[in-house]
């Protein structure tokens with residue numbers, strides 16, 4: 001083929017001048033964790049996928065076994081476990097809310113912890129037990145956080161368990177806009193670009209006709225990411241991206257330039273993203289990030305990023 005050969009990911013993400021950008025994997029259980037071990041660790045373990053077809057809440061013992069399977073695939077390496085992201089596009093029978101007109105804007109993610117505090121408590125207990133049994137570097141984070149108060153509430157629920165790090169996802173515009181206050185409550189954040197784009201652009205992430213609006217290259221989305229990246233850099237806390245945007249090789253230098261410190265993706269994207277980052281310096285990332293975020297639309301952002309790359313090559 002005419003496509004240039006992409007070298008396989010060597011296990012450490014870095015720019016051409018050696019700035020480390022962790023390249024992590026998204027997994028949904030022990031079965032696909034085995035295919036993800038080329039990554040530096042797991043940046044997003046979507047625990048709801050383990051239990052999607054269940055009518056009843058799995059026991060703590062059963063959950064512990066499921067989490068151990070993922071930790072066991074990454075001995076000594078970071079695994080970021082996301083607590084249940086139930087509701088909206090991922091309904092779970094055992095945390096069923098009342099029927100809602102707008103489920104994406106309803107009781108989903110961390111919001112279900114109010115209605116079902118025991119479900120969160122038992123899940124944290126199981127994650128902690130699994131982490132102890134596997135001596136894992138277990139980080140935990142909550143999905144769908146809108147306020148610093150929610151981040152504080154989640155962190156308080158986690159502290160007694162002694163996890164390596166406690167964080168939250170940034171996937172609402174409110175959390176991005178209040179990133180400094182959210183970061184003050186936790187050790188790290190991870191940006192979910194799928195939902196962040198949906199809520200920033202007021203466009204359903206599953207809608208085909210609206211796909212141009214939910215593009216992560218939309219300058220509005222990039223500017224929200226920049227707010228989070230800048231806030232993280234100011235306090236020296238990690239800022240990851242774990243949405244689909246992290247798998248776009250052209251976007252990787254932009255995200256790093258906006259202050260993102262790790263990218264978590266489907267394992268098949270690792271080679272291309274690593275190669276794209278390895279071709280640019282950190283300084284080029286900053287130029288590319290500024291060019292893309294300053295553009296007027298997604299097409300212009302892509303062109304501006306390519307132009308900034310060419311002019312600084």
Ligand code: PEP
Nearest residue numbers: 171192193194195242243
């Ligand atoms: C996201 O919203 O970008 C994300 C990573 O979470 P999910 O796709 O599971 O909603």
Ligand code: MG
Nearest residue numbers: 171192194195
């Ligand atoms: Mg999400």
